[in-house]
Amino acid sequence: MSTQSRGTTLDPVTFEVLKNAFVNAVDQMGEQILRTCHSFVIYARDFSSALCNAEGATIMQGNQDIAVHVGTLHYTAKAVIDAFAGDIHPGDVFLINDPYAGGTHFNDARIVRPIFVDGEIIAYSQSCGHWADMGGSVPGSFDITARDHFGEGLRITPIRIWDKGRYLGDIVRMIASNTRAPGDIIGDLHAQAEATRVCEREILRLVEKYGKDTVLTAFDEVQDYVERLTRQRIAELPDGVWQTEDYIDFDPNEGEGLVPIKVKMTIEGDQLTYDLSGSHASVGTFLNAAFGSAFSAVIAGTKTFFPDVPLNAGFYRAVQVDLGPVGSVVNAAWPTAVTGFCAGPHEKIMNSIFELWSVLKPERALACSFNLEYLLVGGRDGRTAEKNYFMWYDWMAGGWGGRNGRDGSNCTSPVFGVGLAVQPLEGQERLSPVITTEHSILKDSGGPGLYRGGCGVQKGGTLTRAEGAVISYACDRARSVVWGIGGGLPSIPHGVWLNGEFLGAVFSNVDVKQGDVFTRPSAGGGGYGDPLARDPEAVKEDVADDYVSIERALKDYGVSIREVDADLALYEVDAAATAEARAGIRAARKGWLSEPAEGIAARYRAGELDAMDCLRQHGVVLDWGTGALFPNTTVTFREMLHRRAVPHWA
């Protein structure tokens, strides 16, 4: 805390006032978008806003931005600048959605507006929002089986949509006409373009008040400030190298077996470096990340441990990222399909980083959280004469990982973006011929631990008068099940059940008809610490609230609970039986992890064990529908438990 460290030329007041004014200008964009957008995905807060400097570097990113866009807006600003260098004029507005130029996926459309002062570009304002559909082979443009971008949706390299103030309606119409929701797309494009004007107006006001030079200096200094702040925090930490790995369920090109994503973190002085270079090659589904979204995952994961540090290019300078060779699952090349990056690598990178930082900052430790998931039912709505196209496009809240001193959060939006709001089912029932049959907390879904994972959610639906409908699902972690740390246990597998049949956690275009019933859970969070050390009274309270069953209280925690009066939600702990049960589990549990896996699978098929028994006690991963063993997957999963759980068991 010395004055020398400031190294700025602006006085501290002007600096602070302008820094806050930049935040305000960007937040005003977000406010406007929320109030005027058409896409329900944007309305559910899948958007972001940024002010970038004349070179495209981010000066300020919005406070309420979705995590998944963090660290990508400067790439798309730079792509626009590179494409139109020397040909950018006042009144121009540009559009880009290109994931191969640093964007996220095709649905995330970014509108970029240059801000001119005295004929010179001083900045760009950018509004990014998730459009409901971008064309491609499936409604919502999430085709899990897409092999390349041509099947996924329309790729928009940088284009001009306003030319010196003249709206280029022909271009916009052509784009909108390649989607399933042209009206909404034009509405969102206008809403976003106006939002960038709100930011422009604020910046011009500041220029008028403080002068161009002062504002330009402040642009630089807020980046320097964030870099300085971040480096100082890093310098306070010990030097060292930490590494871990997490997995995508499988690569259809290679058959059964978990797909590793490796994260190595190095701290040297005030420099923080990540190296993802050992990660697997691109997979044969759309669960790949191009460089922008992989970078975003690293930034968002790290930012979780620095919640008070503002986001801009200064942060990106302080965090070096080596994604390794092009062509991997975290650095996919054109035209590899990448739309599912958010359910695939992004989740795995973020949770890996959570695990690494849990060692460095144990007071903020966080076990793995449930996986982002999107279910989409699309088809014709037979309830109306016109049989309009409907898209029942749904995502769920789920459980977050157990924490140091606290259970994980129940039913919370994904780490992908905790602002991403669950949709109201009453709105969905008006818009689509799908009736929701259940939207409940899923008992026993939280991974057991000294502090258990938060509970996931169960959601069911039935189709009414749908015609020509198909169902698709983008998720993961049916096999690479949400894990615990420090001795904590896994939660439950993700995956969709259709009329009692297990479809898995990724599938596309399965035909469905009126009367079909589908249901799916969101996983809970992984547990933190040894579940046998959990306070039996806390287990009893969980039973009273039906977060945990009496049966699993005994199996997972070794706590024997007796019902006193269920009408009054009164239960009690049987201390003697608890001591006995805990001793029994303690003596046996390491052995359970090396029991022959095929025998466990057979007992699952016979109905003697359920998925929680297989995963939590035996580390065995199956096809949860047929009960067939995944031997390779099980080997890796058991190794994982030997790293994350066994060493912490007393």
Add this chain to the structure above:
Amino acid sequence: MAKLRVAVDVGGTFTDICVMNEETGAMEIAKVPSTPKDPIEAIISGVRDAAGVDLRDVVLFSHGTTVATNALITRKLPSAAMVATRGFRDIIEIRRGTKSDLWDAYKDVAPPYIRRRDRFEVAERIDFEGNVLEGLDETEARRIAGILRKRAVEAVAVCFINSYANPANELRMKAILEEELPGVAISTSSEILPEIFEHERFSTTVANAVLSPIIGGYVRRLQSRLNEGGYEGDVLLFHSGGGVMTPQAAEKLAVRLASSGIAAGAIASRWIGVLCGYPNAIGLDMGGTSTDISLSYQGVERTTKEWLVEYGYPICFPSIEVLTIGAGGGSLAWIDPAGALHNGPQSAGADPGPACYQRGNEQATNTDANVVLGRLGESLIGGAMLLDRAAAERSVADLGAQLGMDTIAAARAVIRVANANMADAVRLIAIRRGYDPREFALVAFGGAGALHGADVARELSIPTVLVPPNPGITAALGCLLVDVKHDLSEMYLATVADADPVKIEQEFVRLEAEAQTLLADEGVPPEQREVERSIDMRYLGQWRSLGVAVGSPVDVEAAVARFHAEHEREYSYRRDGAAIEIYRLNVKALGVTPKPEFQKHAKTGVAPVPRTTRPAWFDGDGPALDTPVFDRSTIAAGSVIHGPAIFEQLDSTVVVPPGWRAEVDEWLNIRMHDEEAGK
């Protein structure tokens, strides 16, 4: 016998009382410590002893209270249960899944007001059009009622899916509960808030259920204590929508009292603005830990339907829109490791308070900076509170050393950052919504509002600042000035092209009849009743709607034209060709209470005499100016004083910086005009 109107606003620390004589317009104020254990004690003793009021002389007693807000925040709630459609008892816990802090994994959303073990499910189902897919399972319903009786619950929320489209199953459940659980308060979601979107409707209903026993008991006791003292009317309770309601209405809609206190200040600032000829007013209510900002345009407060006491649990009644930021007199100035100067949101509060209170905090606050700059005196009038200048200087000097600044420069820096933060907040609520601050007056109140008002106004190019005679009791004044108000609404989802004007007119007529009944039940005479219609509309495909006022009979075309214009004003663009959807029909019912004239004070022509002078430093980097300090109570109407000047009074200090002209009007408001405005 005098005819008095009494308004009492109960806050956490003080109970403020405003008494107006209907005949003379004279106003008395009193401030007594609140009695949190039983707030009614401070009300009764304050009105009787501190304000010297005989309740037999009172013709109208209005009351703003934080009883409901506090009950929700502290979770001191009665034993309550919820009955939901099978499969949906967790809607209020799943919420929308979001968190207020996007990045901090250790900042949690508060748990729901009703625990999971107290939430029950019953088989029943209505579809989106209101068709009964499954009737209520009455056997199950009675079994649940039996359990609730065994648990001795005091309130039940009945929350069924799609009940906004058809309340039949909810009403049947209510009837069964009333039979089985006599005396227990039952709130159904279709009666509390008949609107689409399950979480918002359920959340509002649950908040209402847990509050109804508390509010019911509270208003009955207050009413009887007042009646015992000789007051013959109903106690009128101030609600978040900026109106009052009777005890009967409050018992049924207890949740409407949940932001009673905050909204009252907004009403007062609107009223003061209108009184002084400024129908466009921005309220800046700055207290010890936070500042509440509100806006009224053309004499009407901005309201919102998105409001909550705690994140995640919306209360979806129209509520005065108030933006609260963490900037108050006690806000701490601090420097982060990278050398940037911040102001708030952490606050030293009232205890330990600013460094100059010498109660254990040594870190500089806004109050300390104001003392260092001479804008605040060392002894507030009456000497009730002494501020230690040396301690203030030490705290600010320490900050200055870290910034490489002398003490005065550091104090100026602290204040400028605080003012800029407040100006940013005003920008969010004003400029962002298409309002030009130059067309507004800033009404500065609260303990610290008038200290900062002029500087904040100049930052925003607002040319005029109004400071009411008693800035510290403005919320009580707001309670005094309100009308009986109810908000009714009906979902109506159709595009304008498909909408049936006859059906819309019928719905409005039905809502208005309901409104008239409510007002009649409350004893509002017909000539004092007013109803206003509005339609919420949006471009087809948009998610948020905009309210547009309509006349009677409804003219849809005119409403569409107004919608385009409002959209353009608020969001700076319009889409003339785009289809428009009607979302909701609203009726606002007012029982207008006649407003007495405030007492006017004659201009005496007596020149104001300063009590003393002291050096004070103002914005910029100039030297200290020898600044006259006036005792506000001695300043006559008609006085004109050019800045720099300082007015001190019991509950506030008014700073008139150089370049500002202060005029005292006939109601003793100080009106400050920026003489450099527009230059």
